[in-house]
Amino acid sequence: MVNETSNAPAAAFHSMKDFLKQTGGFAVIDGGLATEFERHGADLNDPLWSAKCLVTSPHLIHTVHLDYLEAGADIIASASYQATIQGFEAKGFSREKGESMLRKSVEIACEARNTYLAKCKETMDDDDDKILKKRPILVAASVGSYGAYLADGSEYSGIYGDSITLETLKDFHRRRVQVLAESGADIIAFETIPNKLEAQAFAELLDEGDVKIPGWFSFNSKDGVNVVSGDSIKECIAIAETCDKVVAVGINCTPPRFIEGLVLEIKKVTSKPILVYPNSGESYDADRKEWVENTGVGDEDFVSYVDKWMDAGVSLLGGCCRTTPTTIRAIHKRLVHRRSSSPRH
Template sequence: MGSQAPSLSMREFLRQSGGVAVVDGGLATELERHGADLNDPLWSAKCLLTSSHLIRQVHLDYLEAGADVIITASYQATIQGFEAKGYSTEDSESLLKKSVAIAREARDVYYGKCCEGSCNGSEGRILNRRPIIVAASVGSYGAYLADGSEYSGDYGEAMTLGALKEFHRRRVQVLTEAGPDLLAFETIPNKLEAQAFAELLVEEDIKLPSWFCFNSKDGINVVSGDSFLECASIAESCKKVVAVGINCTPPRYIHGLITTITKVATKPIVIYPNSGESYDADRKEWVQNTGVSDEDFVSYVNKWCEAGASLVGGCCRTTPNTIRAIYNTLPNRSTSPPK
C-alpha cells in the first residue's frame, strides 16, 4: 500500500494476513505507562515534541506482539493545535509528517530484527516477512478541542460541513504526503464529520486508501445520537474508503454494531474497541471499574470475526499484552506466535 510495504489492496493484505489482520492497541495510555506526561491539549501528540523515542518503542512493542497495522501518533495532532502552542505552520506540518516517519522507522527496525533472527516464524527469511501497514491517524474535530467532545459529537450548531472540511483539509494533505499506507479516520462521532471526510477525500483526490471508524456508547447509534446505520452507509458509498468499522467503544456493543454494518457495507470491517472503561471528560481520566480484563476482551474476538470483522485490535487502555492475546486466539495466526 505504501512505498515501504508491499503495494496491496486491502483484500490482498487480509489474505496475506491469514484472513484476519491484527490492529495495534492503545497508544496514549501505553505512552503514559512508559512515563510520558500527556496532561496537555495535544495528548499523545505531545510526545512528537518531547519523546518521539517512546512512540517508536510503543509501535515496536505492538509489532512484536503481532500487530499487522500500526496507527500513528497523529490522532490529536493538528496544524491548528500546534499553532496554538506557538509553532509555525511549517513546523506544525513537519510534526504531522514526523508521526508517519516514526511509525515507518519502527516497521523498518522490526523488519531488521526479522533479518537477524526469527520473526513470527520466518526464521529470518526477509522475503517471507508479513506485510505491515502504517495507518496515519486522523482524529475528529472533537479530539482537537480536547474537551471530550469526540465522545459526545456535540460540536454546536455553528459547526458546518464546510468548516469541518476546511479544518481537516491541509492535515489530510500533509499526512498523505508523508507516505503512510492508509489514512485511518478514527472515533468519528457524528454523521456530519463522516460526510466531511468522505467529501474531502474526493475533492482532494486522495490516492491512499482510507478507513472510517465510528464510536458508540449505546450499541445502536454513534455517540452524537446519529444513526450508526446511516454513518456506515456514508463510508460504504465513498469509493476512497476500503474498510468501515468501530473504535473506542466498549466490547459489549461490538457484535451488534458489526451486524448493523453488514446490513449496508460490503467492505472489510475493522474493529478496535477500548477496554470497556468510561472516560470522564471533566477529570480527563478513565473510570476503571467499568472495564473488562484482557481475558474477557479476547473471549469476544472469534465471535466478532464470525460476525464479519476482518481487522481486529484494541483502542484506549488496551496494551501489547491484549494484542498478543488477540493474535494468539486467532486460529489462522496462533501456530506461529509473535516473539
C-alpha cells in the same frame, strides 16, 4: 507485497481486501498509544494529548510502535490522532512546524516498521514471547475528529453546535489530511468519528482528488445502537459505502460488549471489510481528563469476544484506549488459531 524496506507507501496496496488475502483473511491492528506512553512515564495532561510526545519524546513513540509489532500487530497507527496544525499553532508552533510534526508522526511509524523487519531478518523465531515474523505491515496515519482537537471530550458526544458546518469541518481537516497522506503512510485511519456530518466531510475530502492513498472510517458508540451523537450507525456506514477510497469500515473506542450488535448492523449496509478496535470498556471522565479505574474488562475477557466478532463478520481486530501490547498479543494468538483452522481462500 507491501513495501517493507522504505518509508514510501506500499506501492502494491490497492485495497484492504488484497491486504487481507496476504494476511490469511484476518489482520491485527495495534492497541492504545496514549496509555502506553503514560505507562512509560509520559505526562499527557495537555491539549495535544498523545501528540505531545512528537515534541517531547519521539523515541518513546518508536518504542511503543515496536512493542505492538512484536506483539503481532499487522497495522500500526501514527501518533497523530490529536495532532492538528491548529492545535500546534495554539501551543505556539508555526504552521510549518505543525506540518513537520504531522510528517514526523508517520515517519516514526515507518522507522519502527523498518526496525521490526530488520529484527525479523536476524531471527525467524519467537524470541522471549516476541513475535518476529516477516509479513506485510501497514502504517496507518491516524486522523482524529474535530472533537479530539477541542480536547473537551466532544469526540465522545459528537455535539459540535450549529456553527460547525460541513464546510467548516472540511476546511479544518483538509491540509492535515493532505500532509499525512503525503508522508509515507499506506492508509489514513479516520478514527472515533462521532457523527454523520464529520463522516461526510472526510468522504468529500477523499473524493477531492488531492489524497492519493485510501482510508478507513471508524465510528464510536456509547449505547451499542447508534454512534455517540445519536446518528444511525447504518446511515454513517452508508456514507463510507459511497466513497471508493474508503477500503474498510468499523468501530473503535467503544466498550467490547457493544461490538457484536453494531457489527451485525454494519454488515447489513456494507460490502467493505469490517474492522473493530474497542477500548477496554472503561469510562472516561472528560472533566477530569482521566479514565475511571475498574470499570472495564481485563485482557482475558476482552479476547473472549474475539471469536464472536469474527463470526459476525470482522476481519481486522485490535484495541483502542487502555488496551496494551499484551491485549494485542492475545488477539494475535486467537487469529493464528483462526487462520490455521480456516479454509484457504
